[in-house]
Amino acid sequence: MVTEADREVEALIRSRLRALRPADGFLGEESEADPGSSGVTWVVDPIDGTVNYAYGIPFYAVSIAAVQGSAAPESWTALAAAVYVPSLDEMFHAARGAGAWLDERRLHVEADASDAGALLATGFGYDPATHAGDLGRVARVMPIARDIRRMGAASIDLCSVAAGRVDGYFERGLKPWDHAAAALIVTEAGGRFELFPADDTGRVLVIAAIPGIFERLSTLAQP
Known part of the structure; x- marks a missing residue:
């Protein structure tokens, strides 16, 4: 739109x-x-x-x-x-x-999530052909999640990681302008941000998180 x-x-x-x-x-x-x-x-x-x-x-x-x-x-x-x-x-x-x-x-991120689990944020593409993969990704990360939020604006999701409002964020299909600014805000706050290779739909995976959950979230969210 x-x-x-x-x-x-x-x-x-x-x-x-x-x-x-x-x-x-x-x-x-x-x-x-x-x-x-x-x-x-x-x-x-x-x-x-x-x-x-x-x-x-x-x-x-x-x-x-x-x-x-x-x-x-x-x-x-x-x-x-x-x-x-x-x-x-x-x-x-x-x-x-x-x-x-x-x-x-x-802004300074926390080192790790609470014992209750990580509060995560994500987003979904508009192409119905990608919905099954996106929902499967949500299911895979649930073992480390306290809950998941879907706010509908990638830059706000990413800044929420930097501000300590969520512990991590993952989404496939973002464009460069969706994350260009917020990625720097995350890393300057002490968080981690990375682009992972595109899947068979051609969508790059974006992951940002506090240090203590980044590796596990990255493993669970791929492919």
Whole structure:
């Protein structure tokens, strides 16, 4: 789903960035990519959680990251990131080597989950052909889960790992703009983030978690 608001917000962000940094590249969900000439690319999701936004569910965010190098997540280096959740007036932000923050509060993940198990978050694709695999993945991770949440916006799920609201997150099928900013926020908060190889549907697996559960969650969530 794409709304007029998605297009308008991306156009506004793109125009502001072009005015401030005309040599930089741009990679957004709703418009044509521009490689730029500076070696820095801005990766933008104007409304992450568009379906939530369209239905009046207050879990959606604006996600912006500055990355260096190739405009591909497997090879870029994230430099700075911001994820803003308008309904909560929360600004998650990070800079490489300078930590992650929620507004003015520095974020640090816990080392391990509680004895009750890990609170996990996930998401599902819109293609019915992928639903069985997604549900099977949920079943496989349940041995370590206290419960599972599905909030409908990957950037919020990932920032929730950084903020200690959930212990881990897993999902196949994300696009680069879905995780570019929040991945840096997770790692600067002391969490782990990794992209795992695509499955037979061509969807890469994203996993982010606190250190104590990352390896087991990664094992259970694959393939």
